[in-house]
Amino acid sequence: MTGNPPSGEPPDVEGGRSDDTLMTERAAEGDEDAFAVLVRGHAPSLLRLATRLLGDRAEAEDAVQEAFVGAWRSLPEFQGRSSFGTWMYRIVTNRCLNILRARRPQAPLNELPDLPAPAHATAPDRITEGRAALHDVQEALSTLSPEQRICWTLRTLDGRSYAFIAKTVGISEQAVRARVFRARRQLTHSLGAWQ
């Protein structure tokens, strides 16, 4: 029982600290060169995030581009309560959530119970290590609800804490834990069945 995932937050969300603060101030006042510095600094990690969340690089680029352009427009009203990096992380995550929701008809978050997962103890098949191809994982991910998928990806692939995810997507920490749990249950079953 080793190999627990990291539970802390990677430091990259805070970005370049002092520089970012100044560049954000400048960009808020209309300095597009300062904004270019912010885009250059944050684009790689945001593209990685969106690609993980959506599973599609081209869609991820569109999402991150729209997030940056939206940020440029709202920067004059940005109060700087969080860092630019944290703000962008939140914008991109929520944009991706909406994109996932639009992929298939979904009831609103509060009304729809998450997909019931098949019973774990009765799942006969075990997961075969290294056998499932990327395609299988993508397929399994597509069976998750958008909310499950977002919470699970931020937790498992991006290594974020439950508290951080809760703040980012605007739901309770308990709700995040429940979604990650259901996603794990669904995924262990789906991938186990395809060995």
Next chain:
Amino acid sequence: MNNLPPETRTDPDDETLPCGRLLSQVWADWEEGVHDDHTAQCAHCRLAVADLERLESQVRSLDSDPAQQPVDATYFIDRVMDVVRLELRPGQPLPLGEADEDLRIMENVAARALRRAAEEVPGVRAGSCRLGGTPVNVDLSVHVPLTTPDVQALAQEIRERVDVTACERLGLHLGEINVRITDLVDDDAASPWSTRSPQSPRSPRSAQEGSAP
């Protein structure tokens, strides 16, 4: 079941393993590195953890596949900035020269020059720079090195550089120049700009600007 009675179950989709433990609790314990005698010996718990471990290692190994990693993001950054440059916010026009001259400079253009002037003072980084009023007043925010021996003297030096640049390079007559020091930064941590943005025209020592006498 001993330490977690069924009524503590909050998720209707949770599952009680044959040993009596909740699956969600077994996975949460694994995730937080909590071990006890039961989990070490219970076959059901170990099987449940093994499933989750396999899942996580599998998706992580696929995630770290180089083909999944973004390559050069340069073209993407250009794409974003092309759109941004269609929506510039140049700010308000400011009067230049004498009262009877009908000359104007856009606020952003002036602010850019004044920030650069402030950054000619070694170690100084400029942020917000707002201009307005009649005569034109300046509110400038800066970060200065933690090691600055005399912060007031430094602020005065910044003020002078800004004034000279406004007057001699822009022909902009300033009223008050308010310099706000918003942070004292560690010298070691304060210099990543040159590596982050080698082409940035903002660099205080950029070739086109040269150094002030």
